[in-house]
Amino acid sequence: MQQEYKSKSYSHVFKIILILIAVLxxxxxxxxxxxxxxxxxxxxxxxxxxxxxMNRPIRNGTNASCLVxxxxxxxxxxxxxxxxxxxxxxHGPMADHVKDGKVIADLPMKQGEEIKKLCLRxxxxxxxxxxxxxxxxxxxPQHLEEKxxxxxxxxxxxxxxxxxxxxxxxxxxxxxxxxxxx
Amino acid sequence: MMDVIQKEMSRDRRAFIKNxxxxxxxxxxxxxxPAGAMDLGNxxxxxxxxxxxxxxxxxxxKFAFIVDITRCxxxxxxxxxxxxxxxxxxxxxxxxxxxxVIDDEDNVYVDSPNGGLDGYQEPRKDIPHPVRDTxxxxxxxxxxxxxxxxxVCPVGATYQTDDGFVLIDAKRCVACGYCIQACPYxxxxxxxxxxxxxxxxxxxxxxxxxxxxxxVNVCPVQARKxxxxxxxxxxxxKILHQPHVVSILKPGMGNKPSLHxxxxxxxxx
Amino acid sequence: xxxxxxxxxxxxxxxxxxxxxxxxxxxxMIVLYPYITGIVAGAFIVSSLYHVFxxxxxxxxxxxALIFALAFVAFATMPLLNHLGHPERAMSMMFTPxxxxxxxxxxxxxxxxxxxxxxxxxxxxxxxxxxxxKTSTGYMQKLYGVLTLGSDNVSEKxxxxxxxxxxxxAAIGIPMACxxxxxxxxxxxxxxxxxxxxxPLMPVIFLLSASVSxxxxxxxxxxxxxxxxRKALDMDCVRTLIKFLWGCFILDFVFEMLExxxxxxxxxxxxxxxxxLYFGPLYGTFWVAQVxxxxxxxxxxxxxxxxxxxxxxxVKFFGSIVSLMILIQVLLMRWNVVIGGQLxxxxxxxxxxxxxxxxxxxxxxxxxxxxxxxIVFLFLLSKVFPFxxxxxxxxxxxxx
Numbered sequence: 097m098q099q100e101y102k103s104k105s106y107s108h109v110f111k112i113i114l115i116l117i118a119v120l121x122x123x124x125x126x127x128x129x130x131x132x133x134x135x136x137x138x139x140x141x142x143x144x145x146x147x148x149x150m151n152r153p154i155r156n157g158t159n160a161s162c163l164v165x166x167x168x169x170x171x172x173x174x175x176x177x178x179x180x181x182x183x184x185x186x187h188g189p190m191a192d193h194v195k196d197g198k199v200i201a202d203l204p205m206k207q208g209e210e211i212k213k214l215c216l217r218x219x220x221x222x223x224x225x226x227x228x229x230x231x232x233x234x235x236x237p238q239h240l241e242e243k244x245x246x247x248x249x250x251x252x253x254x255x256x257x258x259x260x261x262x263x264x265x266x267x268x269x270x271x272x273x274x275x276x277x278x
Numbered sequence: 279m280m281d282v283i284q285k286e287m288s289r290d291r292r293a294f295i296k297n298x299x300x301x302x303x304x305x306x307x308x309x310x311x312p313a314g315a316m317d318l319g320n321x322x323x324x325x326x327x328x329x330x331x332x333x334x335x336x337x338x339x340k341f342a343f344i345v346d347i348t349r350c351x352x353x354x355x356x357x358x359x360x361x362x363x364x365x366x367x368x369x370x371x372x373x374x375x376x377x378x379v380i381d382d383e384d385n386v387y388v389d390s391p392n393g394g395l396d397g398y399q400e401p402r403k404d405i406p407h408p409v410r411d412t413x414x415x416x417x418x419x420x421x422x423x424x425x426x427x428x429x430v431c432p433v434g435a436t437y438q439t440d441d442g443f444v445l446i447d448a449k450r451c452v453a454c455g456y457c458i459q460a461c462p463y464x465x466x467x468x469x470x471x472x473x474x475x476x477x478x479x480x481x482x483x484x485x486x487x488x489x490x491x492x493x494v495n496v497c498p499v500q501a502r503k504x505x506x507x508x509x510x511x512x513x514x515x516k517i518l519h520q521p522h523v524v525s526i527l528k529p530g531m532g533n534k535p536s537l538h539x540x541x542x543x544x545x546x547x
Numbered sequence: 548x549x550x551x552x553x554x555x556x557x558x559x560x561x562x563x564x565x566x567x568x569x570x571x572x573x574x575x576m577i578v579l580y581p582y583i584t585g586i587v588a589g590a591f592i593v594s595s596l597y598h599v600f601x602x603x604x605x606x607x608x609x610x611x612a613l614i615f616a617l618a619f620v621a622f623a624t625m626p627l628l629n630h631l632g633h634p635e636r637a638m639s640m641m642f643t644p645x646x647x648x649x650x651x652x653x654x655x656x657x658x659x660x661x662x663x664x665x666x667x668x669x670x671x672x673x674x675x676x677x678x679x680x681k682t683s684t685g686y687m688q689k690l691y692g693v694l695t696l697g698s699d700n701v702s703e704k705x706x707x708x709x710x711x712x713x714x715x716x717a718a719i720g721i722p723m724a725c726x727x728x729x730x731x732x733x734x735x736x737x738x739x740x741x742x743x744x745x746x747p748l749m750p751v752i753f754l755l756s757a758s759v760s761x762x763x764x765x766x767x768x769x770x771x772x773x774x775x776x777r778k779a780l781d782m783d784c785v786r787t788l789i790k791f792l793w794g795c796f797i798l799d800f801v802f803e804m805l806e807x808x809x810x811x812x813x814x815x816x817x818x819x820x821x822x823x824l825y826f827g828p829l830y831g832t833f834w835v836a837q838v839x840x841x842x843x844x845x846x847x848x849x850x851x852x853x854x855x856x857x858x859x860x861x862v863k864f865f866g867s868i869v870s871l872m873i874l875i876q877v878l879l880m881r882w883n884v885v886i887g888g889q890l891x892x893x894x895x896x897x898x899x900x901x902x903x904x905x906x907x908x909x910x911x912x913x914x915x916x917x918x919x920x921x922i923v924f925l926f927l928l929s930k931v932f933p934f935x936x937x938x939x940x941x942x943x944x945x946x947x
Binding site: 099101102103104105106107108109111112116123126127130131135140 | 638641642643645646662666669673695696697698699700701702704705708709712
């Protein structure tokens with residue numbers, strides 16, 4: 097007995113195809129909506145991403161930028177053997193100090209043991225990996241003993257941190273060229 | 279008014295100070311300096327002419343980065359500056375410094391506590407034999423010519439600019455982590471703040487504004503060098519074109535890094 | 548003890564991990580993702596063995612295998628979405644896929660495969676669904692109305708058309724299932740920076756282990772469901788499935804060992820690293836668990852079950868035990884590949900550690916939930932799609 101059906105024999109297949117096309121069309125439409133405008137401008141990426149990266153805020157200045165406002169330090173620092181040491185290495189990034197041309201906060205000045213620790217970051221002889229042509233090395237506490245100073249002396253009691261040899265040389269000049277720094 | 283001061287200063291810095299101190303330059307001018315002076319936007323250019331280059335890509339220069347490990351003292355200035363510049367979360371490293379120690383038995387010991395951020399305060403105490411050789415190796419993005427991170431990024435969030443910088447679009451990164459797996463140099467990480475992939479950019483934002491990458495700027499011994507290969511007078515050009523021991527990391531990966539090392543030892547991976 | 552201890556001490560001393568390698572980025576979620584897709588691909592292959600290769604003895608599970616695959620495929624992307632730092636941007640993979648990325652194609656392959664699976668199920672079940680629509684009421688009737696796509700036509704002509712489409716879908720389904728999982732293997736196998744992953748054998752191993760886990764999943768769930776519903780098992784079907792499981796597992800296990808052996812034999816500088824890994828942090832999960840317990844025992848047991856004539860009860864009991872062991876073996880394999888590969892630092896000088904937490908975002912609890920969800924979904928599907936021909940009101944009309 098031939099049964100009667102309301103739908104045609106292929107109607108479901110037809111609907112499947114319609115649904116697939118609709119999904120595909122929806123996908124294309126949504127893609128067009130959410131696609132970043134500059135995508136593909138230069139390659140398979142968002143072109144304006146370059147600009148975003150370019151506009152990342154600069155947080156560290158340069159020694160030149162710091163020393164503009166600190167003329168006294170400037171003279172010392174640039175004349176001394178520490179002239180290649182970055183201001184911001186010890187004091188922190190300029191962005192924490194100046195904003196829109198205005199001073200917003202003071203940067204920290206290292207004190208006491210912190211200073212010693214900073215000095216020894218570079219000058220500690222016991223860390224042997226440091227090339228001699230790059231830097232002068234000292235051993236602690238032998239250095240203090242050699243110079244006949246008290247063992248609890250801090251580095252900055254003899255060495256100005258900005259120009260480490262300044263006071264040493266001045267002392268030498270006073271005592272005479274052959275004299276010890278003490 | 280600032281221009282006058284700056285011009286005066288750049289002419290003769292010492293004379294300027296002397297003049298200020300002796301009162302030749304008006305005291306009122308000096309008062310202007312702290313108020314209206316240096317902002318991060320107008321720091322004197324370190325790479326001259328960069329601010330005139332407003333094209334989407336850097337046109338006249340081909341930048342190269344060279345690390346001279348014969349000079350590095352492992353002070354960690356670069357790491358500190360980098361962390362400050364990008365406010366990198368703890369435990370993630372855009373750049374780091376490794377310490378290599380080789381003993382008389384040719385055993386190689388490497389460490390990099392906190393990525394060298396705190397410097398190297400103590401010698402290694404766990405080495406049973408006398409130490410033969412020891413040196414520091416700074417690491418950063420290799421800016422590969424054929425970057426595998428760009429190759430694997432499924433959405434085009436990591437990309438290579440026409441001038442050779444490999445950058446990340448933090449607005450599109452899905453943080454799948456595939457680039458982290460693909461990078462042979464492990465310079466990438468997921469930044470927990472932005473929840474996107476992050477890595478060293480050679481300070482693209484500074485370079486485009488005429489400043490050196492921050493690590494290069496702060497290095498006290500010029501162990502990190504950044505310059506223009508189109509300029510035959512530049513230090514980087516000379517290093518790469520004159521007989522020097524120059525090599526790259528993991529050449530077998532085929533990534534062709536643009537980061538070169540002077541005096542690289544065979545122990546370095 | 549002492550020589551191993553010496554090795555451990557030496558590696559501890561020289562152990563150097565790149566600072567950014569300390570953290571394992573692909574964690575439990577990325578272990579589960581290939582595990583789930585593997586089960587899907589394997590279950591589909593079981594169904595195709597009947598629908599395409601006409602292995603008549605597999606007819607009792609041929610439709611169930613498709614529903615089983617659907618239950619798991621529905622949750623295959625869940626671990627991925629949970630893993631992503633920005634799941635809301637996941638569609639970028641579909642909208643702006645990078646042609647060079649081994650990962651970018653996954654969205655399309657996965658979607659195409661899901662569509663194919665749904666279509667095949669709807670067409671195969673159509674006479675059943677039409678019959679069920681007539682007997683059901685309320686919202687179930689509405690649901691069947693949607694699932695039958697509003698068609699009540701189950702004439703011979705209409706079913707003949709369906710049959711052609713089903714054969715076509717099943718035929719392209721096999722390469723697609725293979726692609727789906729071989730491709731997942733390639734996502735790992737294409738990472739040149741990782742010496743453990745970067746082998747052309749990786750897609751093969753993933754595909755074979757996928758087949759194995761899918762077949763094992765079908766056997767185990769078939770036996771369990773039939774036992775708990777107190778219905779008769781088709782033992783001929785179970786025995787055939789066990790034979791296929793054995794065959795696939797022989798290939799799977801041999802290739803897994805072959806991959807390791809090639810590394811060992813070629814002994815490039817990577818072997819030094821891999822050796823330290825396999826005999827260090829992976830010793831327990833790889834040698835003891837994956838190989839020793841969950842490969843060798845099932846390997847022998849499957850051989851006996853396939854070759855020796857055993858009573859039905861024994862086959863039923865050991866068949867389910869072995870299938871469970873195989874499912875654990877494949878999970879261990881995923882763990883050892885995904886996590887193990889990341890334990891090696893690219894410093895080539897050491898490895899990091901990984902301990903999953905219970906309650907973190909990608910932790911153990913979430914993993915368990917993700918593995919339970921497909922089973923819950925399978926239960927729900929059983930209310931809509933009768934798994935077995937005995938329960939099918941239109942069974943006598945079935946041609947496929």
